[in-house]
Amino acid sequence: MDIAQLEHVSYSYRNDPAIVDINLNIKRGEVIYLVGENGAGKSTLLLILAALFVPTRGIAKIFGKVITEKVTKDVCLRRKIGIVFQDPDIQLFSPTVYDDVSFAPRHLTGEDYKKYTEKAMRIMKISHLKQRHPYELSEGEKKRVAIATVLSYDPEFMLFDEPTANMDGKGRREFKLLLKKLIDEEKTIVIATHLLRDIVYATRIIGMYEGKIEYDGDPSILKNKKYLEKLNVI
The missing domain is CATH 3.40.50.300 (P-loop containing nucleotide triphosphate hydrolases)
Structure with a gap:
């Protein structure tokens, strides 16, 4: 299908x-x-x-x-799809980075949300930001957090809108490594x-x-x- x-x-x-x-x-x-x-x-x-x-x-x-x-x-459908918006401010609405990244697994997975939240933050290298307010972050950091909010519930269909906008060279290289990881996991992107x-x-x-x-x-x-x-x- x-x-x-x-x-x-x-x-x-x-x-x-x-x-x-x-x-x-x-x-x-x-x-x-x-x-x-x-x-x-x-x-x-x-x-x-x-x-x-x-x-x-x-x-x-x-x-x-x-x-x-x-x-x-439809919650079952939402569980399968993840989208990262071009403007991360649309995606980030909680008091802390941790709350934003944990929001979807809390509501969609029905499983141990802490494990998924921490894994997503490790992948995006934002664990040190978990208690920060998203609006205190740089644009590149916000983008990393926005991507982590999607990784946290492991959807199979992943959509990215200008994911490397406002990222420096290091951020763009790391996004390419993330893509390779998602491809190895057989995601559709x-x-x-x-x-x-x-x-x-x-x-x-x-x-x-x-x-x-x-x-x-x-x-x-x-x-x-x-x-x-x-x-x-x-």
């Missing part, structure tokens, strides 16, 4: 189209990069794939479930980015422009300078 199936999916903010007539299948184990300039529709597509937005038109199936308002609140230098381990590239998919295929497209200029990413 495919992880996601989108059939003629469109989404508008009021009357402003964000994505238009998207057809897309995602198979287990893929590492997909959504590539395009800011405003190309990448973030909106991620929110559809995360089962957080219901399409304005068309049908979106995630893990075989048609996404409706009711399904967006979708990453939205306009930073071509940070694309690694891709099995598939989806090029987006003005809310539409302009390219869907082999990562070798990244060597085509003329096409990348069309997408406004170089």
Whole structure:
């Protein structure tokens, strides 16, 4: 079974189209990069794939479930999907880093949340920040914490929106190591980015422009300078 199936999916903010007539299948184990300039529709597509937005038109199936308002609140489905937003301030809302990272395993796993929380913090190297208020952190630290909030409940479908934005060189290198770990664990991964230098381990590239998919295929497209200029990413 495919992880996601989108059939003629469109989404508008009021009357402003964000994505238009998207057809897309995602198979287990893929590492997909959504590539395009800011405003190309990448973030909106991620929110559809995360089962957080219901399409304005068309049908979106995630893990075989048609996404409706009711399904967006399905706890079993939420347990399978993790999304890291571009702006970590959206993701962080608790008094301490520890509270943020432990929030999902407390509510979704039904297991020993402390073990999962501490493991996620170790992976992201933020254990020393656990008693800090998230808003006291640097942007790079906030991004690490936001990623840990998703790792803490071990979803099988992981979505990242500009994960290396505001990260220094060390942070970007460590994110690449994290990706390798997730791939070894057979996660299915979708990453939205306009930073071509940070694309690694891709099995598939989806090029987006003005809310539409302009390219869907082999990562070798990244060597085509003329096409990348069309997408406004170089």
